[in-house]
Amino acid sequence: MLSAQQVQQLIRKGVPQADDLDLRIDEVSEQHSLARVPFNSRLIRPGGTLSGPTLMALGDAAMYALVLARLGPAEMAVTSNLNINFLSRPQPVDLMAKATLLRMTRRQAVCEVGLYSAGRPDELVAHVTGTYALPQ
Amino acid sequence: MLSAQQVQQLIRKGVPQADDLDLRIDEVSEQHSLARVPFNSRLIRPGGTLSGPTLMALGDAAMYALVLARLGPAEMAVTSNLNINFLSRPQPVDLMAKATLLRMTRRQAVCEVGLYSAGRPDELVAHVTGTYALPQ
Amino acid sequence: MLSAQQVQQLIRKGVPQADDLDLRIDEVSEQHSLARVPFNSRLIRPGGTLSGPTLMALGDAAMYALVLARLGPAEMAVTSNLNINFLSRPQPVDLMAKATLLRMTRRQAVCEVGLYSAGRPDELVAHVTGTYALPQ
Amino acid sequence: MLSAQQVQQLIRKGVPQADDLDLRIDEVSEQHSLARVPFNSRLIRPGGTLSGPTLMALGDAAMYALVLARLGPAEMAVTSNLNINFLSRPQPVDLMAKATLLRMTRRQAVCEVGLYSAGRPDELVAHVTGTYALPQ
Numbered sequence: 001m002l003s004a005q006q007v008q009q010l011i012r013k014g015v016p017q018a019d020d021l022d023l024r025i026d027e028v029s030e031q032h033s034l035a036r037v038p039f040n041s042r043l044i045r046p047g048g049t050l051s052g053p054t055l056m057a058l059g060d061a062a063m064y065a066l067v068l069a070r071l072g073p074a075e076m077a078v079t080s081n082l083n084i085n086f087l088s089r090p091q092p093v094d095l096m097a098k099a100t101l102l103r104m105t106r107r108q109a110v111c112e113v114g115l116y117s118a119g120r121p122d123e124l125v126a127h128v129t130g131t132y133a134l135p136q
Numbered sequence: 137m138l139s140a141q142q143v144q145q146l147i148r149k150g151v152p153q154a155d156d157l158d159l160r161i162d163e164v165s166e167q168h169s170l171a172r173v174p175f176n177s178r179l180i181r182p183g184g185t186l187s188g189p190t191l192m193a194l195g196d197a198a199m200y201a202l203v204l205a206r207l208g209p210a211e212m213a214v215t216s217n218l219n220i221n222f223l224s225r226p227q228p229v230d231l232m233a234k235a236t237l238l239r240m241t242r243r244q245a246v247c248e249v250g251l252y253s254a255g256r257p258d259e260l261v262a263h264v265t266g267t268y269a270l271p272q
Numbered sequence: 273m274l275s276a277q278q279v280q281q282l283i284r285k286g287v288p289q290a291d292d293l294d295l296r297i298d299e300v301s302e303q304h305s306l307a308r309v310p311f312n313s314r315l316i317r318p319g320g321t322l323s324g325p326t327l328m329a330l331g332d333a334a335m336y337a338l339v340l341a342r343l344g345p346a347e348m349a350v351t352s353n354l355n356i357n358f359l360s361r362p363q364p365v366d367l368m369a370k371a372t373l374l375r376m377t378r379r380q381a382v383c384e385v386g387l388y389s390a391g392r393p394d395e396l397v398a399h400v401t402g403t404y405a406l407p408q
Numbered sequence: 409m410l411s412a413q414q415v416q417q418l419i420r421k422g423v424p425q426a427d428d429l430d431l432r433i434d435e436v437s438e439q440h441s442l443a444r445v446p447f448n449s450r451l452i453r454p455g456g457t458l459s460g461p462t463l464m465a466l467g468d469a470a471m472y473a474l475v476l477a478r479l480g481p482a483e484m485a486v487t488s489n490l491n492i493n494f495l496s497r498p499q500p501v502d503l504m505a506k507a508t509l510l511r512m513t514r515r516q517a518v519c520e521v522g523l524y525s526a527g528r529p530d531e532l533v534a535h536v537t538g539t540y541a542l543p544q
Contacts, residue, residue: 014181017189052215053153053193079188081353083219083491085518087511103495110493217489219355221382223375239359246357286453289461317422324487325425325465351460355491
């Protein structure tokens, strides 16, 4: 498996939004990943909240990190479906995303993600599920 | 109703990603909107395609433009659910999003969006549905 | 391609709910299908509406009919994702579902469906998107 | 809060599919519910698996049970969105659904559900998220 640091570099090299968000991959394991967007006032919308696209990009990155860590750097997984429910307003702190692998077959990986404000893991800001088509 | 130009300004002022993508709102009407991300080599990933977050941000913006044009600038609609299916690889040209209002009640608006490469409206790159909670 | 009649028989033989609902496949073509649940007072919930599971079963059947007509009877496609937005209360008449193929590759088919009360095709009762994994 | 038994009666009276499936509500609490479809050879499709509509109906019922237990019998919540990922083939045993409340506001409740074959809670058969509009 790749390390969190390796996965972070691959994602930031490959996805412009990940670099713009200063995306961090804090942890990866066989079944989980933990990703983070550091608090940055540039990302704040009128009303004091993070934008929907920031939350979607972080949710996608957390799932992609988990898949990439298992597949290795040569392989190109592709998002095929993503569903997000926005649940509550993020706090003005780092935004966290904990991804869990629900199922991986030869053909696809399905994950879920809970997004939360740093320090408040029990109060979800958003919930994401995603499917990644795997190279064959 | 607001004009396409007014809606574009409101979204670009409010959503940092919209400004990074140089988002354009080409048209808005009672039932539709047409949005665009001009082709920009900075957005291209290894392999020559646009990133998932670019597609999600454009789909969300097209739906939000439609809702905002009807509600007016004082009102804050909030995305509550977004579902996206990625269908084919975008071409290296402008990326278009045509949104259609499926249903609007006092409480919420539900829209769908077809994303396609400019000049190829019949070959979808992605399909999005979204729900917006309306202020009461 | 299979006929609407052939597809109807295959689905009703294979899915118990389709038989319980007296599911009809009115039309199938390369890009579309039209399915129907005849009005039946047994299906009506308190409040006079059809249940969510009735709508989901019809949406799934309409997409499956389209995929099956193209693949033929020997092939087993499997639903991998389904997303439904419930939009308005059905009328006490037949419930219709018009499915459209969005994209078919060797690996999967993605469809969308508009559900409506017979005679009111412009007022959607629900909107469905679905993905079917194809046999390889 | 209502008991599991009360919720089961309300759902089976209100949703014809719940009665056809012999739906059982085993548990309800503030944050969870556990629902079950007893194994029944009538529900089995060619190939030995349960149909998609059976899984969708059970996932919806488990979430609805949780919402109904908190709201009480006089209140009518309505499903507004449901997303399901089908993950693996169910075993020929009872099908279980454990629902968790992700967020409840005055306007809506959002839940997730893991479906699994009885005795194998760690191997998901399907994963569902759903949104219920609450009466105001």
